[in-house]
Amino acid sequence: MFSFFNGKRQTKKNMKKEQNSSDQPNSNTKYPGYIDNTLSTNIDIIRKRTGNSSDIVFRSLKIGRNPEIKTAVVYVKGMVDSQSVNDFLIEPMMNNPALQEKIIPQEVLTIITEEVVALGGVKPVNDWDELFGSLMSGNTIIFIDGVSEALIASTQGGERRSIQESTTYVSVRGPKEAFTESIETNIAMVRRIINNPDLWIESMKLGKMTKTDVSVMYINEIADKEIVKEVHKRLKRIDLDGILESGYIEQLIEDQTLTTFPTLYHTDRPDAVAGNLLEGRIAIFVNGTPFVLLGPAVFIQFFQSVEDYYERYDIATAVRFLRIFIFFISLIGPAVYIAITTFHQEMIPTQLAIIIAAQRESVPFPAFVEALIMEITFEILREAGVRMPKAVGSTISIVGALVIGQAAIQAGIVSPAMVIVVSITAIASFATPSYAVAISARLIRFLFMISAATFGFYGLILALIMLLVHLCSLRSFGVPYMSPIAPFIPGEAGDTFVRKPVWAYKERPRLIATENLIREGKDQRPQPPANRQIDNQNQNIKKGDQNET
Structure with a gap:
């Protein structure tokens, strides 16, 4: 009895599935490899393959006379330049005198290609795979009834974001334009x-x-x-x-x-x-x-900025040292505080140690747990500030500052010294030029905190050695990640922690470029005029003044 009803229900489900599949076109419908010479057949194939999508536009035309030849223009709405399709494709096909005479279908492709369409990239095609690829890329397809080929016209366009200033890699001096999605x-x-x-x-x-x-x-x-x-x-x-x-x-x-x-x-x-x-x-x-x-x-590349090469070399070198110092602060800042306050109190000046001890007297957690709470809280606020809409982002910042600062201290959860350490670490992570390296430092920071909380400075130094060994083991397309520091290449070390003057960049990096290593001519160093020439110029100016008087 139950099997009878189950079988009946299953039969109804199968009937509904068959009806739905017959009503909707199948996207996996098999189509012949080459284009047919019948216009209606080609249009049906496109409709079935695209699921009769509403954004596929079919524009029917009739050209020639005695007999009239049916033509169709197919394109995807929103992916083409509509003005180009109308002005340089459809209108010339309708008004060109060569297409109003008595012609045969085989001549239409040649006339359209050579005399009618004023667009670049017009080519014939007879393969369906190539045709669908061009159609979905924003090109326009022209079909002629009686011809087993189609024309592809380059009409890519549509709405795109204009060129704007970079918001990720901001520079004070230098070009302001940034890439787009095109x-x-x-x-x-x-x-x-x-x-x-x-x-x-x-x-x-x-x-x-x-x-x-x-x-x-x-x-x-x-x-x-x-x-x-x-x-x-x-x-x-x-x-x-x-x-x-x-x-x-x-x-x-x-x-x-x-x-x-x-x-x-x-x-x-x-x-x-x-x-x-x-x-x-x-x-x-x-x-x-x-x-x-x-x-x-290479690793040092993530601490360089294009602005370094637009400024003086001494200023750029000082800024690079600052960036590397900032990276180490964001990496080991909380770990150093944990190691000092937990294992190595003798490294702190006596008066400062008394102040820190008095602040931590009411905190019920050890330094590691205290730093872990603060770091996780700050990461939550940082992620919320990134994901929230701009209108709410300022509110999150204000609430976060109150929670991390005054409220957490008054509640006795964290000490003021820990708030200062975590705040400086967070600011340092924002100052790293590369966002990808800053994220890496944020993750590895927790491992350094665990090492410092377990073995103090010994664990911290061991973790630094392991990190350095890991960096030296990395490769990028076979090139050592820490080059030209490890392996050390003296001739290329002038663009690492320091930035040589522009006139000193005589060769390209040898581990990256193997041909045409010379990048500038000889004697590119600035050569101001000699003092003797300046004295002669001053004497000539004085003589001219005396003659005028």
Whole structure:
């Protein structure tokens, strides 16, 4: 009895499924490999393959006379430049005299290509896979009844974000423009800086569903050919459904995954990409994101800014030392406080030790638990401030300052000294130029806190040694991550902790560029006029003044 009703219910479910499947077109409908010569058949294939989507526009036309030839223009709404489609494609096809005469279908393709369409990138196609790829990329397809080929017209356009100032890598001096989500715009911005035919670009599509445009850019006479081959090898090995951002590619082509440190540099500044290309690095552009990947990357590169090369070398060197000092503060600040207050009180001046002890008298937790509470609280507030809307973000900051500062101290949960240490550490993490390295420091900071709370300064020094060994073991496309410090290369150490003058950059990094190492001519050092010449000029000026009097 129950089996009868279950079978009846199952039959009804199957009937409903069959009805739904018959009503809706199947996206996996098989279609022939080549385009048919019947217009209606081709239109039906597009409708079935795209699920009869509402954003696919079909514009029917009739050209010629005796007989009239049916024509259709197909494009995706929102991905094409509508003005170009109307002014340079549809209107010329309707009004061109050559298409109003008695012609045969085979002549229509030639007339449209050579006399009618005033657009670049017009080419015939007879393969459905290529046609659908072009259609979904923003191109327009032209079908002619009786012809087993179609025309692809380049009409990519639509609404895109305009070029704006970089909000991630801000600089006081230097260009203000930043990359956008359009790969064509980003490539053109670098082309404007490096006006050289040796700037080569190789494009491909990654992602079985997204078909994302990816381009590899390098300077032919400078980049290492082996590294270029390795980049192509790793990119071609990618087999995913979709590539939505350059971070997908970064995680798939890096040398080592068990590390928190980034082994590929990313930026949204065209001048930074151009500078790295001139050193021999390779840039990877991904459509849909303003961030470009650069490799090979070295550790010291994440503490450099493009503004360092626009300012005087002495000022840039001082700022670089400050950034590295800031990084160490963000990395070991709470750990040093825990080690000193827990194990090494003799290192604190007596008067300061008495003040700290008096403050911690009412705190019920040890220094490690106190620092852990403060760090976790601050990380929660930081993440909330990033994810919350801008209108609420200021409120979160005010509430967080009250919670971390006055309320936590008055409640006796933390001491004022710990609030100062955690605040300085947080500010230091914000001052690190690279956001990826700052996140790594935030995570490793907890390991240093555990080491300091367990063994004091001995544990802290041991953790630093382990971190240094880990950094020396990393590679970026085979290049040592800590170069030119480890291995130490004296000739290239002038662009690490210090920044040499521009006239002293005679060669490119040897571990990155293997060809055309010379980057500037001889005697580029400034040569002011000699004192004798200045004295002669002053004497001539005095003689001129006497003659006037």
